[in-house]
Amino acid sequence: MASSRQQVQHTYTLSDHGCFVLYGDSIIQQSFSPYTTFSFGAALADIYARKARVKFLLIMFGADDARSLGSPSGLDQSVGVEDFQRNLRYMVCDPSVKAHGENVHIILVTTPPVDERKCMENDQAEYPNLGQTPRRTAANTAFHAQAVRDLGEETGVPVLDIHRAMLALTGHDHLSVPLPGSMEAATNATLQSFLVDGFNFSGEGYRLLFTELMVLIEREWPEAMPNNLPLRLPAWDFHSARKTEVDERSKGETLEWGEEENGAGGSGRGMVGSENMQGKKALVVGKFEGFVSEVR
Structure with a gap:
């Protein structure tokens, strides 16, 4: 009864309700995983629950694009720096995106750093015949991250620089070499704590990404911060x-x-x-x- x-x-x-569109590779895919200590996607849904009136397009690529060209084993998903930047430019300048005007806030996220040792361990476990040939390097990843920064400056699209944010916490000054995460540098426990397999994020990596995103939104669009939005x-x-x-x-x-x-x-x-x-x-x-x- x-x-x-x-x-x-x-x-x-x-x-006219708003939303986040997260567009990217495996890092975005795993940002909703319930098996990490911090879920980036769930955190966004929670903090904007019942409030979102704004639209964000967050673009994050590079985890696979920054693989060394022609690297062995598996499908070669590498994309050269120039093509990588050109593809991102198409995304942020496409007429279908521009048609939304100021109703959509676009955010570019730099390619995050990698830890070559953890990447090598992961690659060798998956591809036993790989040998000592690295498929991802800290230097090549840094070039892709710089391409995102340059594109942001060119187009005026805000850039969430997760590459520098992570390296800053390792104590790196963004100028000296070798880069943290490279085989030439000492093992950096802080960087490794952000990267579960050398390039995908751990819970702490996603927590840092979330923190940096909130800092960027408050700086660029303070009216879109959760506390400033009506229910x-x-x-x-x-x-x-x-x-x-x-x-x-x-x-x-x-x-x-x-x-x-x-x-x-x-x-x-x-x-x-x-x-x-x-x-x-x-x-x-x-x-x-x-x-x-x-x-x-």
């Missing part, structure tokens, strides 16, 4: 919605935001007629089918 809770469905009609869905303590769910007399009645107490702890964000909602109304309509509600 259906309970009174099952008689009411909350359907909020939203428009687009009511918080858990939105009293009108809660009362509707538990009130047996309210059999699917239509309510509007702000009929009683303010949501979000009385902050007034997300109320009907407020500047944040731009006069749009969010209505409670329909019925529950089981305990599944639909967001239209």
Whole structure:
């Protein structure tokens, strides 16, 4: 027998909602993994939950592109520096992206550093006949990272420099050689802590990427920081919605935001007629089918 809770469905009609689009290689793919100590993708979803009104396109390539040209074993996915930069330029300057104008904030992420020792260990485990030929080098990766910096300066697209951020924490001054992570340099435990297999990120690597992203957003678009965005869905303590769910007399009645107490702890964000909602109304309509509600 259906309970009174099952008689009411909350359907909020939203428009112009924002999002993050993460575009990249295996580092982006694994950023949603539940098996790391810090999930970059989940952290973004959490901090912008119910709030995102802005659109971000975050572009991060280079983990495989920066492989040495013609490196042995497996599919050769390497991309020369000039072609790498040209491809990125197409991405950020494509008419379909430009058509969004200022409604989309593009962020380029530099190719991160590599640890040649860990890369070699990983490669030899996967390809026993590889020998001592490295497929990724710190120097070649640095060239790809510089190509991203140069493209950002050329196009005016902000650059999240994860390459320098990681190396800075190793104590490197960005000028001297050999680079941390190279066979010529001493083993650097700090760099290795960021890279699970020498180039893909560990949880700590993703944590640093998240921190640097928040610093960049605050610098470039402070209005898009989570604390500066209004709620687009009511918080858990939105009293009108809660009362509707538990009130047996309210059999699917239509309510509007702000009929009683303010949501979000009385902050007034997300109320009907407020500047944040731009006069749009969010209505409670329909019925529950089981305990599944639909967001239209």
